Amino acid sequence: MGMIENDWLPAVQEEFRKPYYKELYGFIQEEYSTKKIFPPKEDIFNALHLTPLSEVKVLILGQDPYHNDHQAHGLSFSVLPGEAIPPSLQNIYQELSDDLGCYIPNNGFLEKWAKQGVLLLNTVLTVRAHQANSHQGKGWEHFTDAIIRAVNEQDRPLVCMLWGRPAQNKGRILDNPEHLVLKAPHPSPLSAFRGFFGCKHFSRANTYLREHGMEPVDWQIENI
Secondary structure, eight states: OOOOOSTHHHHHGGGGGSHHHHHHHHHHHHHHHHSOEESOGGGTTHHHHHSOGGGOOEEEEEOSOOOSTTTOSSSTTOOOTTSOOOHHHHHHHHHHHHHHOOOOOSOOOOHHHHTTTEEEEESSOOEETTBTTTTTTSSHHHHHHHHHHHHHTOSSOOEEEEESHHHHHGGGGOOOTTSEEEEEOOSSTTTGGGTTTTOOHHHHHHHHHHHTTOOOOOOOOOOO
């Protein structure tokens, strides 16, 4: 697994000493050595590498990584350039278009968001190829809870977008009154029409950031 070297390290290093993490580390090492696992090992912590804790403006929680070839690269909802845009991200783009007038791009590569302070975090960070949820319950949830707690402890305004029940269940950790917590159904085709469309989370986030003297997020992903 790629090392965490920026300001996330002090926030999570205690987790590395806990029994669950030692079991998780052994499990992950075995999985990568015997099976096809996504994302590539060096990309597991990309969300933390690309969005330092001190720069987090927005938290968007996903579940586990995409499980098909060449998709996952460590950012929730994002896929590598050249890959088809997954259905949930198509719906995110549609809401962005309706909410902020963004054009729908020809790719699903969200690194631009991460570099602006949007923490694109999955609650489980690895998955077996073509087996959704196959690494649930192995310990990642404890580790990502520590990440969410570190975000919650930031003494500055930021926005948390919780889409779908699994993400909203993490809302118990997010109790900082300085933060804006936005909830909506998941953007998947199964639930987007139940209230994700029309939630206006992107404009609400930018309004909140502006009201607190912070630079809003440029949500437009450009064509490649």
